[in-house]
Amino acid sequence: xxxxxxxxxxxxxxxxxxxxxxxxxxxxxxxxxxxxxxxxxxxxxxxxxxxxxxxxxxxxxxxxxxxxxxxxxxxxxxxxxxxxxxxxxxxxxxxxxxxxxxxxxxxxxxxxxxxxxxxxxxxxxxxxxxxxxxxxxxxxxxxxxxxxxxxxxx
Numbered sequence: 001x002x003x004x005x006x007x008x009x010x011x012x013x014x015x016x017x018x019x020x021x022x023x024x025x026x027x028x029x030x031x032x033x034x035x036x037x038x039x040x041x042x043x044x045x046x047x048x049x050x051x052x053x054x055x056x057x058x059x060x061x062x063x064x065x066x067x068x069x070x071x072x073x074x075x076x077x078x079x080x081x082x083x084x085x086x087x088x089x090x091x092x093x094x095x096x097x098x099x100x101x102x103x104x105x106x107x108x109x110x111x112x113x114x115x116x117x118x119x120x121x122x123x124x125x126x127x128x129x130x131x132x133x134x135x136x137x138x139x140x141x142x143x144x145x146x147x148x149x150x151x152x153x154x
Contacts, residue, residue: 002100003132010126011056031127031151032060036067046070051104052079061104084112
C-alpha cells in the first residue's frame, strides 16, 4: 500500500484574504501539475485523495487529481492545519480501504506525520511529496520504502 503525503502548493499572502481562503500563486499553480506528472511517470497513482478544504490545499488536490485521473477527492475539515496525529489517524483509518492514498495538507503537521513514519527529520517545502510504501503486518503498518520528491530537485 502507498501513502502519499503532499504539502499544498505555494500560496499568496493577499492582505485581505483569510488564511483559509489563500489561493495558490503562480509558482504553486506551476508546481502542482509538475509534481503530478512526476508521480504519474513513476506509476504512483492515487485511488483516493483526501484534502484539507483550505483553498490552497484543495486546489493542489484538484490539479493533481486531474493530471493523475483520480476522480475521488474527499475534503476533510479536520485536515486544515491538522496535527501530525490527526493526519496519521486519517491515513490509518482510510488506508484499509485504499491501495494508494494521497493526503494533501499543511505544515507543520504534514511534515511531522512523514517524520513520525520515517523516523527521521523530513523537510517538506510547498508542493513536496513524500511517498511511503507500507505493509500491513496484522496489528500495525510497517515501513517498506520511501521517496521524497520536491520541485527544487528537478
